[in-house]
Amino acid sequence: MSVANIKEQQGKIVIALEGEIDLENAGEVRKALLTNLKQKKDLLIDLSAVTYIDSSGIASLVEGLQVARKQKNELSLVAVSPRALRVLELARLDKVFAIHTDVAAALAARP
């Protein structure tokens, strides 16, 4: 399972990812992001339970970010696991994404 849970909180859609995300299931992540972005709402991607993510998973997040920006929505990462953070750093994308410690912090943050 790559997409664990999708719920709406205070007008934002929270998508929780989990487990190992690689070429096998990165497509599911991409689809979940793009489908939910059609609602024109901000997305919070919870990465706390992600134990492995590779370039294909990162690519899905990047594509979601690009679509979100185009339609003037926010796409933020929350509770990023150390493993996922390491990969974001390797990709030098840790400064590209807005990253929050948890969902509450993300909801409180004002752009």
Add this chain to the structure above:
Amino acid sequence: MTDTQTDSRSETGALNFAATLARSFAASLNVDATVGQALASIIQLLETEAGSLFLLDEAGQMLVCRASVGPVKIDGLAVPVGQGIVGRAVAEDQLVVVENAYEDKNFFKAADERTGFVTRSILCAPMRVGDKLIGAVQVLNKRSGHPFDGLAGKDANMLQVMANAAALAISNARLADQLLEQERIKRELELASEIQRSLLPPEDDDLPICGINRPIREVSGDFYDYFELPDGTIAFALGDVSGKGMNAALLMAKTASLFRCLGKTIRDPARLLSILNREICETTSRGMFVTMVAGLYEPSTGMLRYANAGHLPPLIKFPDHLYETVAPDAPPLGIIRDMHFVDHEINLKGGLFVAFSDGLTEFRYGDEELGVDGLNLLLEYAHDGPLRQRLELVLAELDQGGWEAKDDLTILAIDDRAAGKAWQREHATLMATPTEGDFLFGLSFPADPSRLKFMRPALEAAARACQFADDEIQDLLLAAGEAIENIMIHAYGGQAKGEITLAVHRLPDGIMLRLRDFAPRVDTGKIEPRPLDEVRPGGLGTHFIRAIMDDASFIPLPDGEGNLLELVKRRRAAPESPSDTASAMAGETDSKGGN
């Protein structure tokens, strides 16, 4: 004087008649024409006003008029044996002379009454070929006005001779007709056989696959087919239709055509068989079925994927042993409409894959059956030379050894020796201990992303054994995963097929991974990392590999043997672990203290 003249005339006539019949026999092999000519000649010779020729029907019950000459045509008239003059001649198997028809109780007056012809005298002779009666010929009213002379007279004598000559001609014509019919059926069978042969694939000695089909009769219920797909994969099938003869041949033609059509788009043998099965169930008469093996073979890797619908398990002949594949796990096609078939995957590793119909293993020598063991011995014997030659040698050995075929016979073989050489060389590469370190483990798996998760735990354990720190291990898993994904996407084009091997070696200061694929050579220039400021999906993987690994390089392989990527990661150059030093010192202290 008169008698002598008549004699000489009739002798000449008889000769002429024989000559005429001979000519007509040569000119026409048709029964109707022979009958007409025979009657005409008899009437001319005996100088009568009318005549008719009757032949017995197949049941021997009715005499049917096949030709008539005179003012009244009675062609087609049927008379039961025993009735009328003709019927009496046949029933009694002897000449009948009627000097005055109207005084004979057997005479059938109705015809005369209807036609106005007045029958005066009749002479009728049975027609016989050897012991077999085939009909009778009768002549009516001598032109001279005289009645026919008696049973011992010249007319009677002449008619009996002529009748038997005519019978021989007719019998010959009938045989000729039968021959003609047999010839026609034979020609049709030859045509059918030709069409069937055209359904078999053309011989192509460049391909590592070859088949032979030898029907026991003109047409076959067996078939095989193979063709190369655009990426070099070879699709193949071998099937055996229940029964023999034309209905089996037609179902064979249908199954073979469906395979050829579906096999070009459906790259999954199990699914292909299930579609074929449904199609055959829907449209084939009950009681007929097809056993079939269908599969895909990749010459570049030796990988073989196949499914088996109720057919004899194919064999794989390795140089040192014979491997019999598992028994079929599904029934033949055409029995149960919704059937699930199973794909099996195996690497031929240089072996010879042999699928065959039972006609091959059921070759008999007296009571002895060839069987799988016999086939194995023959394959061993015919181990050398081009594939077609080897298969032909197997069959030639059987033929020359006095073995007898009992059924249609089909054999289809794939020779993986070319690919196998590459595989063995690769295997040697993988197993060879590098200049430093030792070989920990190797994995071989299809280029399918769903296999990545199996690789990671094994590599993680190996990295732990090489004493990497946790964060280094996680990085190593990422780099290896990226390298494998690159192979899947770039080398194999994202088709989720093809084989990848991973060999892991421990180095004194780290770990070495060797990744091998069997795809066309990768243009390494194409997988350079993208600039990182170019934020878009893709291109990150190679960057990760470069960032994590200390060395990543392609090891040159001969053309056509795939790609070999060597990845090396060394342990972080950390200062000596303080805890280790501390405990070592503590131990020293303790021992000192003990003193």
